[in-house]
Amino acid sequence: MVQRLIEKIQDTKAPVCVGLDPMLGYIPEQVLEKAFDEFGETLKGAAEAVWQFNRELVDATADLIPAVKPQIAMYEQFGLEGLKVYERTVRYCREKGLIVIGDVKRGDIGSTSAAYAAGHIGRVKVGGASFAGFDTDYITVNPYLGTDGVKPFVDACSEYDRGIFVLVKTSNPSSGEFQDCLIDGRPLYELVADKVAEWGSASMDGAYSNVGAVVGATYPEMSRALRKQMPRTYFLVPGYGAQGGAAEDLRHCFNEDGLGAIVNSSRGIIAAWKKEEYADFGAGRFGEAARQAVMDMIQDINRVL
């Protein structure tokens, strides 16, 4: 899987990923109004607005980028109607040739993780047949339960040529509360990183592993050390832009080969039309604003590589 991701990144010259995290507050009034006119101010109406918003964003940016990362919580908040649109968005993006990283942060005891893996990156057996539920290329995984909670995801990577990004060091302000705790002088996230590298050795695809790591852009010194510690692990880097990470902070997430990381931006792209910088586009041309924001982000990141 990771080789497909690398090819897409090289084709687009863009180690970036657009986070499809559609809060209703990011969706222009005209899109909301149309959806509410049709389905009322209901979960179905909200889901329809999200879908129309996503579709325009994807249409406006798909040729520029290798991947998208829908955050499933933003769909799950609308219950089943929202999850229908999550599935529809995943399908639409894959049809457009995009690699889809489902940001689901699942993780549980072994048998339960196996069920999550089947539903998101694998297939589930039903009698003599098998089916892919949400069918994303990659998902994010939480490591708190240890090896037996992660292994079923790694197995699915190998069996179905998919990938995962395991949370190592997250981008949020309180990520250090547990992740930075020192164990024999080393922070917990480094111990997790050791395990990620070990797990990843069971699912190599060329020079890199299908088992990647989430490493926040907001802690550049830590990502520098993690890059050295996990040379064959691809990084998914959240926190660029709206969360405070700058392009200079990202340099150390990449290897000498210019590979090794894909940087996500969500709000900075999908809500670009609300930023002063892109205000000229207006709410009516929110897709074009997102496109311009993607081009600016690519330039910003390539500048420091």
Add this chain to the structure above:
Amino acid sequence: MVQRLIEKIQDTKAPVCVGLDPMLGYIPEQVLEKAFDEFGETLKGAAEAVWQFNRELVDATADLIPAVKPQIAMYEQFGLEGLKVYERTVRYCREKGLIVIGDVKRGDIGSTSAAYAAGHIGRVKVGGASFAGFDTDYITVNPYLGTDGVKPFVDACSEYDRGIFVLVKTSNPSSGEFQDCLIDGRPLYELVADKVAEWGSASMDGAYSNVGAVVGATYPEMSRALRKQMPRTYFLVPGYGAQGGAAEDLRHCFNEDGLGAIVNSSRGIIAAWKKEEYADFGAGRFGEAARQAVMDMIQDINRVL
């Protein structure tokens, strides 16, 4: 919320919870066949089988128990069709007066956790209206991202009178890999426990907090220490029965008042009909086998309290 849970536990004299984790392998042939006859060997067929299985289990046990704990992964593996049955199961159980603990183990950065909280234990705003998506009483939460990733769930507990159980020490074999790491001489799970107690103080309901903890039955010495460390925290205790935890191991999860813990069993109840002990019921009376297994479990646990 926790007071409602305590009342239900006292009414039933049963500090137990049935895990509705319906793997297809647990469902008797006649239930599968009927569902496949109607909907084929499809995701919808599998979901229908799960629903019929759940309904009979709930009908057979609801008067004996305070709560059920559906594991959402077992539904999510069947994609949208599975999640429809998750929602239907939640609704059915709540109509029967059961407290429903959604075992979802969600957790992310603040804004994302807020979306999960809205979808599972809160309400989401759509225009001038608001809706509850999955509408469970409790959910389980993963603490790896720290305070800002957990706080939105705690806020929802207070606002909507709901509860959460935060993973502290899980029941699986490799739970110690990270959770037991020593930080200044104390294991990580104790640091998490400190935080759970602190978070919980913001959502008290009588003598206990709406913010509970997941503490596995499989590590009795640890649960003894955690019980002392978090006297006002309710424990959700997985791992009894099939995972290896015995009743004697559970004693220390309870406080002197006889309260403080609810013990879950999944496979041991819902697949009781497959165990030698309950073989006389046969596959046709799997509900009655589950009922007997619940009665035996209640007796087993009350024996040591």
